[in-house]
Amino acid sequence: MDSLNKRLFSYSKSGMYSFHTPGHKGRKDLLEALLFPDYDLTELPGLDMLHNPQGVIALAQRRAAQVYGAEETYFLVNGATVGNQAMFLALAANPVLRGKKIRIQRQAHRSVIGALILAGLSPEYVPPIIHPDFNLPLGLDTGQFRVNDDEVGAIHLTIPSYYGTVIDLAAIIKERDETNPAVPCLVDQAHGSHFLGDLFPDNALKLGADLVVHSTHKTLAALTQAAMLHVQGERINRIALKQSLELLQSSSPSYLLMASLENATQHLSSRAPWADLQWEVKKLQEELEGSLRILTDKDAGKYGIKEIDWTKILVNLDSLSLGTAEAVEILRKEFRIEPELWDKSNILFMLGIGSRPEDVRLLRRALAYLVKHYTGGGEKNKAKKAGPAKPCQMPIPPLRLSPREAWFAPKRSVPVKEALGQIAGETISVYPPGIPLVALGEEITPFVQNYLDRAENYNWQGWQNYREKKIQVIDF
Numbered sequence: 001m002d003s004l005n006k007r008l009f010s011y012s013k014s015g016m017y018s019f020h021t022p023g024h025k026g027r028k029d030l031l032e033a034l035l036f037p038d039y040d041l042t043e044l045p046g047l048d049m050l051h052n053p054q055g056v057i058a059l060a061q062r063r064a065a066q067v068y069g070a071e072e073t074y075f076l077v078n079g080a081t082v083g084n085q086a087m088f089l090a091l092a093a094n095p096v097l098r099g100k101k102i103r104i105q106r107q108a109h110r111s112v113i114g115a116l117i118l119a120g121l122s123p124e125y126v127p128p129i130i131h132p133d134f135n136l137p138l139g140l141d142t143g144q145f146r147v148n149d150d151e152v153g154a155i156h157l158t159i160p161s162y163y164g165t166v167i168d169l170a171a172i173i174k175e176r177d178e179t180n181p182a183v184p185c186l187v188d189q190a191h192g193s194h195f196l197g198d199l200f201p202d203n204a205l206k207l208g209a210d211l212v213v214h215s216t217h218k219t220l221a222a223l224t225q226a227a228m229l230h231v232q233g234e235r236i237n238r239i240a241l242k243q244s245l246e247l248l249q250s251s252s253p254s255y256l257l258m259a260s261l262e263n264a265t266q267h268l269s270s271r272a273p274w275a276d277l278q279w280e281v282k283k284l285q286e287e288l289e290g291s292l293r294i295l296t297d298k299d300a301g302k303y304g305i306k307e308i309d310w311t312k313i314l315v316n317l318d319s320l321s322l323g324t325a326e327a328v329e330i331l332r333k334e335f336r337i338e339p340e341l342w343d344k345s346n347i348l349f350m351l352g353i354g355s356r357p358e359d360v361r362l363l364r365r366a367l368a369y370l371v372k373h374y375t376g377g378g379e380k381n382k383a384k385k386a387g388p389a390k391p392c393q394m395p396i397p398p399l400r401l402s403p404r405e406a407w408f409a410p411k412r413s414v415p416v417k418e419a420l421g422q423i424a425g426e427t428i429s430v431y432p433p434g435i436p437l438v439a440l441g442e443e444i445t446p447f448v449q450n451y452l453d454r455a456e457n458y459n460w461q462g463w464q465n466y467r468e469k470k471i472q473v474i475d476f
Contacts, residue, residue, distance in 0.1 A: 017359050020340040023219035023352025030221040030354055033263050034256060041255045050075060050253040051246045060262040067196070067265050069205045070230035072238065074245055075261050077253040080190040081111035083213030083229040086244040087186045088115035091154050093240035100153030103145060106396060107137045107435045108158050109188060110462070113427050116403040117440070123403070124152065125396050129304035133293050134316055134346055137435060138165040139304025145172045147180040156186040159204060163295065163348060164312025165305045166201045173208040184235040190215035194311065194353065199274050201307045210235045219311065219352045222264040226257040267353055277351055280360035281310050287364060291371040292319060313349040315367065320374040327370055335366040397442040401474065406441035412475040413465060416452045419444045425472035428463040444473070
């Protein structure tokens, strides 16, 4: 009989090359300090307590804070998701912010919607800038994050994007400091826990953010679900923040996850492994330039992008005569390469602390193989892939209820064809990359209805009855 354990064992022996999370890439030498099942323990004498750390956990958190330049750092065992949620609950505890909106990028992680529901706060969404070559939300007009009015209580940004693009946070914080210095700046830097040193963009703490969450496991030598939350300055109520974490996190935190966070910071001291990887990435970009459209440093300064994180290798295949699903099948079967994600035009490959230069060389050969055997017919293929508009091109629907109001409101299921003008009772995204087409509490517009009517063309997240083409709406 098949089982999860059998599938995991089989996959672990398949010899696939990881270009996806987690960042340790399965390298035992990076995780040898973690003994399983020996370290799978509970709160015992001498092992400290996550929710009231006074000993070794407190010491490990202080060391992490020193590494990142934070005043305080908290270990998270429920992923960066719980960091986003705790951020918003801490904001909601501030009576000064009640009734004010939180300015948020539309492409924020879905955990941000959950945070709004938990905290009872209302969003003001800011649309992204779409890069025309990739048709993806890669940039931001920083002017839309000006906080020169009293209706905005805080701002929340996602830096870098899933695809490795970095917006101009320094400009946003400079403008905040000059016009409305009391407004907290929260940053979801889930994909940027490696942003330290001269090889990478500045981390958000260095640029002046008040709260920063890192999904440490995504790029560093931490176990999946292990993350960190950093705080600095006086804009955040730290008592409320700690209470929020105690409320949201497990009362039986995994010591393996916490030990892996300590482990991750210890592997950050050496620059050489990253420098070797960067060299190989540059060679890949140079060799394939002109044959494939790859996101590179040349894209910085355009379409709202300030910098590029080179550890994310975003490749557009519209110039080739095969689709991305076919390309991924070739990469997996012929080269044993496992990408992070793909859509109809692009494939994303992610590097981490566990990646090796030879991995990037293999990827370079594999992409060159695709170019050699499938160049030609690109224009025809591009037209074939075009299909309906992608969700990142959508206008943001009007917000009729706060996410929390909509969450607790009675709901009913209606066919998509009858949903026009109704208020969405669920947040629906195409995944990847998980950007909401319509969010909880928003009106279902003609654009949204038309897109939902093409349900069979996409992978959905949050839409419970997409096969039947029915949607949850608020039942007034």
